[in-house]
Amino acid sequence: MSSPKRVCIVGSGNWGSAIAKIVGTNARNNSKFDSTVNMWVFEETVNGRKLTEIINTDHENVKYLPGHKLPENVVAVPDLLDAAKSADILLFVIPHQFIGRVCDTMKGQIKPDTLGMSLIKGVDEGPDGLKLISEVIREKLGIKMSVLMGANIANEVAEEKFCETTIGCRDQAQGALLKELMQTHHFRVTVVQEADVVEICGALKNIVAVGAGFCDGLGFGDNTKAASCGVADLITTCYGGRNRKVAEAFAKTGKSLEELEKEMLNGQKLQGPATAAEVHTILKNKGVLDRFPLFNAVYGICYEGRPVTEFIHCLQNHPEHQ
Numbered sequence: 001m002s003s004p005k006r007v008c009i010v011g012s013g014n015w016g017s018a019i020a021k022i023v024g025t026n027a028r029n030n031s032k033f034d035s036t037v038n039m040w041v042f043e044e045t046v047n048g049r050k051l052t053e054i055i056n057t058d059h060e061n062v063k064y065l066p067g068h069k070l071p072e073n074v075v076a077v078p079d080l081l082d083a084a085k086s087a088d089i090l091l092f093v094i095p096h097q098f099i100g101r102v103c104d105t106m107k108g109q110i111k112p113d114t115l116g117m118s119l120i121k122g123v124d125e126g127p128d129g130l131k132l133i134s135e136v137i138r139e140k141l142g143i144k145m146s147v148l149m150g151a152n153i154a155n156e157v158a159e160e161k162f163c164e165t166t167i168g169c170r171d172q173a174q175g176a177l178l179k180e181l182m183q184t185h186h187f188r189v190t191v192v193q194e195a196d197v198v199e200i201c202g203a204l205k206n207i208v209a210v211g212a213g214f215c216d217g218l219g220f221g222d223n224t225k226a227a228s229c230g231v232a233d234l235i236t237t238c239y240g241g242r243n244r245k246v247a248e249a250f251a252k253t254g255k256s257l258e259e260l261e262k263e264m265l266n267g268q269k270l271q272g273p274a275t276a277a278e279v280h281t282i283l284k285n286k287g288v289l290d291r292f293p294l295f296n297a298v299y300g301i302c303y304e305g306r307p308v309t310e311f312i313h314c315l316q317n318h319p320e321h322q
């Protein structure tokens, strides 16, 4: 039998910490995995103490997932390479804007046959257009990549409220192993081969969530909001997510998104506005902006000073309506 796989979680925000709860418990109870799970923590001081020290002593990420104990076999490590260098499985779960720098630090310093899985929702804009975050990681680190995405609001997952998620993995055996690592009674995993589709849906729904927040902030009804809504993660994100919540406050208060993110999220990061900017560049370069009025409108409001009160206006000339 092969030796137990060592798992490292690269990230320790709201979702990273909820995932640590699951992965720590599963690794401890399954001999296929080493029971110690490293979690890389971007170090900061909270109430005069280092966050890593708080997590390793009190077993709670008091800043990003307060109120939930993490399993004691989850070890917070402040140095990225110390955390990741001996890992057989790397779970990437940081806000997408930081992935480039994190991979540059890891490059050449991890095991070459490590399996990676991205839980990150976002995209990157490469010179040839849209680039998936898993692709960025694969290219920079030269490792096999899968993804995990779903309608999974971190606090609800941590509270063990039932939900479903999808792993996109092209290799059946690896998919089965990753499922064993991630699945619990409350967090049910389906493995599919279409990894790119899983990832792109997870990323783009965040832009729609910002639009849904604008609708709420402007006082529109459920019909208006649903006009921009799809299935599963879209529904969840348009009701319960941070992108929606902050966008609503933006429409109501007139404060900037940066200010509201700081005020309302205590260090957590919105992915929707940045994704809108990346997707905007990609669509513009391809000359197809006019086919995506919702993405265009969200971008214009977030970055070009278009008044949020014109949001619905921007949507009234959808090419499908002509």
Ligand SMILES: NC(=O)C1=CN([C@@H]2O[C@H](COP(=O)(O)OP(=O)(O)OC[C@H]3O[C@@H](n4cnc5c(N)ncnc54)[C@H](O)[C@@H]3O)[C@@H](O)[C@H]2O)C=CC1
Binding pocket: 011, 012, 013, 014, 015, 016, 017, 041, 042, 043, 064, 093, 094, 095, 096, 098, 119, 120, 121, 122, 152, 153, 154, 155, 267, 268, 269, 270, 271
């Ligand atoms: N929170 C949620 O409910 C869910 C989040 N996701 C996705 O997971 C990804 C990570 O989200 P969260 O864990 O919620 O993060 P978060 O929104 O809680 O972000 C805070 C994290 O970013 C870290 N950070 C701040 N500056 C950094 C830097 N310069 N370099 C590296 N890290 C830095 C902080 O230390 C902290 O760990 C995102 O792409 C998000 O869309 C996916 C499903 C659910």
Ligand SMILES: O=C(CO)COP(=O)(O)O
Binding pocket: 121, 150, 151, 152, 153, 154, 206, 209, 233, 236, 237, 240, 241, 242, 243, 244, 270, 271
């Ligand atoms: O991706 C999520 C739920 O599936 C979380 O969305 P928010 O980042 O908007 O909170």
